[in-house]
Amino acid sequence: MSDFQYITPSEVMEYLFCPRFVYYMNVVKVGQREHRRALVNKGRTIHERKLVQNKDYLRKKAGAVNKLTDLYLSSQNLRLVGRMDELLFLEDGSAAPLDYKYAFWENKIFETYRYQQVLYALLVMESFKTEVNKAFIVYIRSRNHLEEIQITQKNCDHAKIILDEIFDIINNEIYPNAKINKLKCADCTYRNLCVS
Numbered sequence: 001m002s003d004f005q006y007i008t009p010s011e012v013m014e015y016l017f018c019p020r021f022v023y024y025m026n027v028v029k030v031g032q033r034e035h036r037r038a039l040v041n042k043g044r045t046i047h048e049r050k051l052v053q054n055k056d057y058l059r060k061k062a063g064a065v066n067k068l069t070d071l072y073l074s075s076q077n078l079r080l081v082g083r084m085d086e087l088l089f090l091e092d093g094s095a096a097p098l099d100y101k102y103a104f105w106e107n108k109i110f111e112t113y114r115y116q117q118v119l120y121a122l123l124v125m126e127s128f129k130t131e132v133n134k135a136f137i138v139y140i141r142s143r144n145h146l147e148e149i150q151i152t153q154k155n156c157d158h159a160k161i162i163l164d165e166i167f168d169i170i171n172n173e174i175y176p177n178a179k180i181n182k183l184k185c186a187d188c189t190y191r192n193l194c195v196s
């Protein structure tokens, strides 16, 4: 039995990409050597990210009246720890996470991105005892396109179920089914270990 306690929203994103990532990383403990996958790429160009983070107009557009940056939050209850780019405090008294992605806006919000924001929202609600009804993503490579994500009760409940599934794999050392598009396996670090 593992004494594993916390995971990060990035690990949850990996789980959503392929549930076996959690198994290889946290049960077998095989590390991935380089940048895991594009989907968890927070942006390798720190410089560009910093330039965007200095642009106050994005926060104004989001309706922010105040902000905190580079925020570490953890929750024993959720068994989750995460670092948020920004937390905006909005005119209506609620709060909203804001995340910068070194990515193009592709006219849809990927579920991985959505649940990353939902997990941040859960951390914020618990830590600040405040409402979180929305989150924002800035797509740096699409001229800082600002996209709003609704944080719903349904998403929050589902995120908690996902956390339970992940801890079930870790604590009970379960090798998960991978019902995923096999195209994802082509450049996966674990493809030589993986039993389909």
Ligand code: SF4
Pocket: 018, 019, 020, 021, 178, 180, 184, 185, 188, 189, 190, 191, 192, 194, 195
């Ligand atoms: S090879 Fe495919 S099934 Fe195995 S961990 Fe990688 S993405 Fe998942």
